[in-house]
Amino acid sequence: MILDPIARLRRFNRAVVREAGALDTSFMGRGRPLGAARVLHLVRPEGTDVAMIRAKLGLDSGLMSRFLRALEREHLITTETDPADRRRGIARLTPTGQAEVAAYLAIIHDQASQILTRAGSRADEVLTAMDLIATILNRDQVELRPTDPDAPEAQDCQRAYFSELEARVPHAHAQDFPLPDPDADSYRPPLGRFLIAWSDEMPVACVALKRLDASTGEVKRLWVAASARGQGLARRLMAAIEAEARAMNLRTLKLETNRVLTEAVALYRSTGWADTAPFTDIPADTWLAKAL
Amino acid sequence: MILDPIARLRRFNRAVVREAGALDTSFMGRGRPLGAARVLHLVRPEGTDVAMIRAKLGLDSGLMSRFLRALEREHLITTETDPADRRRGIARLTPTGQAEVAAYLAIIHDQASQILTRAGSRADEVLTAMDLIATILNRDQVELRPTDPDAPEAQDCQRAYFSELEARVPHAHAQDFPLPDPDADSYRPPLGRFLIAWSDEMPVACVALKRLDASTGEVKRLWVAASARGQGLARRLMAAIEAEARAMNLRTLKLETNRVLTEAVALYRSTGWADTAPFTDIPADTWLAKAL
DNA sequence: TATTTTATCTGACAGTAGTCAGATAAATTG
DNA sequence: CAATTTATCTGACTACTGTCAGATAAAATA
Structure with missing residues (x-):
């Protein structure tokens, strides 16, 4: 195309950040701060290592602890200590929690299909473009x-x-x-x-x-x-x-x-x-x- | 490709948000909150309508006012009232402010070229992919x-x-x-x-x-x-x-x-x-x- | 001219993210 | 077994974002 590569990249960034921002607020749309929602997403019904979630999100131990207890107060998760190493914690999704995660996924799914709809006849091209960019960024x-x-x-x-x-x-x-x-x-x-x-x-x-x-x-x-x-x-x-x-x-x-x-x-x-x-x-x- | 379109789109989102997050913190890397930095970016040396910036960023008037005064305290901008309509404000970049914006742009430029470098021989393809996605999102x-x-x-x-x-x-x-x-x-x-x-x-x-x-x-x-x-x-x-x-x-x-x-x-x-x-x-x- | 609207400012307040220091209990190491 | 390390918790604190209500001054309108 015609413009300076940097300008093209910045335009791309603006477009995507605006879209991602909309995604963020929708996370809040379910009455929960983004941080807690992100933690909730990583808890599996069969139990997930707390330290692993913390590492994945790069969270401070204090903040993590607060998120977990907030989710517990909402009866979305239960926590217990790892029997193998009783310093470590394990979080489990309750049925309520599973329903809540499903609700988040439904929202995300809707927004994703909206984007694909917007792409219309070029949806395949757009997905291929996204694969390429994600692969480069995850390189x-x-x-x-x-x-x-x-x-x-x-x-x-x-x-x-x-x-x-x-x-x-x-x-x-x-x-x-x-x-x-x-x-x-x-x-x-x-x-x-x-x-x-x-x-x-x-x-x-x-x-x-x-x-x-x-x-x-x-x-x-x-x-x-x-x-x-x-x-x-x-x-x-x-x-x-x-x-x-x-x-x-x-x-x-x-x-x-x-x-x-x-x-x-x-x-x-x-x-x-x-x-x-x-x-x-x-x-x-x-x-x-x-x-x- | 092989996966569910929604999964591909979510992977793309994660990759880009992670990158954009890094960009955000770099904004803060110059000792200024993201909001103020965004305002600063929109002020031109020859003067910019305050209301326009506010509309573009979707900011509350109170918040906007605080950002402007913070930037003024740093001697990065000057503000005056619009002679044609003395309720409105006009913000102007000072030479210091111009240097500061240039510093931001240099950071952005560096990060952008880093991404293009990461793309290596596929940089052109990546830019084309970005154009397509940005165009769809801005549709x-x-x-x-x-x-x-x-x-x-x-x-x-x-x-x-x-x-x-x-x-x-x-x-x-x-x-x-x-x-x-x-x-x-x-x-x-x-x-x-x-x-x-x-x-x-x-x-x-x-x-x-x-x-x-x-x-x-x-x-x-x-x-x-x-x-x-x-x-x-x-x-x-x-x-x-x-x-x-x-x-x-x-x-x-x-x-x-x-x-x-x-x-x-x-x-x-x-x-x-x-x-x-x-x-x-x-x-x-x-x-x-x-x-x- | 009186009223309403508009643009901005100011202070008060709340929620979120994030850091830090200290406490506790359970492993691990010497 | 004592000392150290690790995982977590708790409380205190800061910074940023964002909202709301009220104030002010300048247009715009009736």
Whole structure:
């Protein structure tokens, strides 16, 4: 576009802050200060560690204590001491509290759909834009965590991976890859691993490892969301999955890919992977191996 | 992408609010509450109407008065009564105040470039995404204002328009349209008009009107930024420029266009424009007229 | 000209966020 | 076991935001 980048960024900031301000007052719309509402949001019915909430919100212990007692007075939560460490507290949502959280979520949901309605025919574009911006802003906080390959988020990642393959690789068809994967056990300890990269609780990339024999593993399902590319996430995931493989005492890793996936192939080759004998069928046309 | 739209929107909100929060505290980093800093930002060296600032920020008159006096005590502004209406106040930035505003801007600038740096190779994509989101959020506040055709923003719009033409219309070359336009007088009262659509002080669309003879005008330079499409802005601009033409006592409007600009042509035809005899050269291939 | 409206100022007050110091009780460490 | 650390609680305090009522002076209106 036409303007100074800084001016564009400031305009964006103003627009978003105005919207977020409206969100704040709506929090107060339920007769509770923002701070207490934020705490309430993090308490789960099955119980949440008080210290964890405090860390997450960066609250002073005194303020936290006051919020908790205010919520308790409203019968929205109950607190007890952690039996394992009786200095620590555990907060639990009461049924009333659950209803209150649901009411907040309904408000948020309404406001969100209002924004999407305002975007009209461009809602998809707007969401893609939001993903990109959120991913950039969260960039330093992306966390890799092992996940069950049948977890809904893992399936989401794989679905996105398959449809990307279908779009780019000749003779690859998403329907050849059923979900949940009948082979999921192979990606689950002790046979394998499934890693997801999380950006603020949203999965943005994944990779899987599968044991082939006592000393050999196969790397599969390396996928990075379009919004999260250009941050070295694939490299980070590959390093992490190689570390997992070493921890499993594997000495060789293999993978199959297709030369049209140029970024992926370039990444592999630049990190010590070399051609090896084909060990699978089409749509693969490139087979690589790496000694650990 | 893969997740529930609402979840994506909430993640976006969290990411941006966290960032904006950091921006807020930096405002306080200069030892002044956010409210006063916001007021300071709106005061111009040549003097600003106090009531206008108050309306823009939605402040209570009492609070506003206190902010102004606090800023005055710091010698950042001076205030006087409006000679034309001695109930009203006018605030002026002192040189000290100008330096202070510059210091704020430097901080903002730093933070903005930090974000762009974080975006790395995707900075352009991020800015485009921000434009889109800001435009959607500001959607209801787009304002049409007549502008001088030589104003920098008008030139920005025209530059964007020409490069769009060059990209889409065969035989159109941006270098055939010098800026500032030697013909600018034609788009300036009393001969013509140049309208810009502003979204939070950023130009997002424009249109020009040029008198051909006592009763005929020509509409030119209809342009809408990519980020602002799909909101009916072109239609709004056309309606406004037709109103301007009527106010100038014109009875017929003409325009030239090219059939590859399908959205534009469709808009014209759906609002009463009909084919007319060619009155210009290539790259035009479609000539339309409308009786007012 | 009398009345009403408008723009601002002033003082009083309340709610929220946040900090700090000290107290308490339960782990952890030496 | 004594000393230290950790998690929480409590009370005191400050700063910022925001609201309300009343005062004042200058337009605008009847």
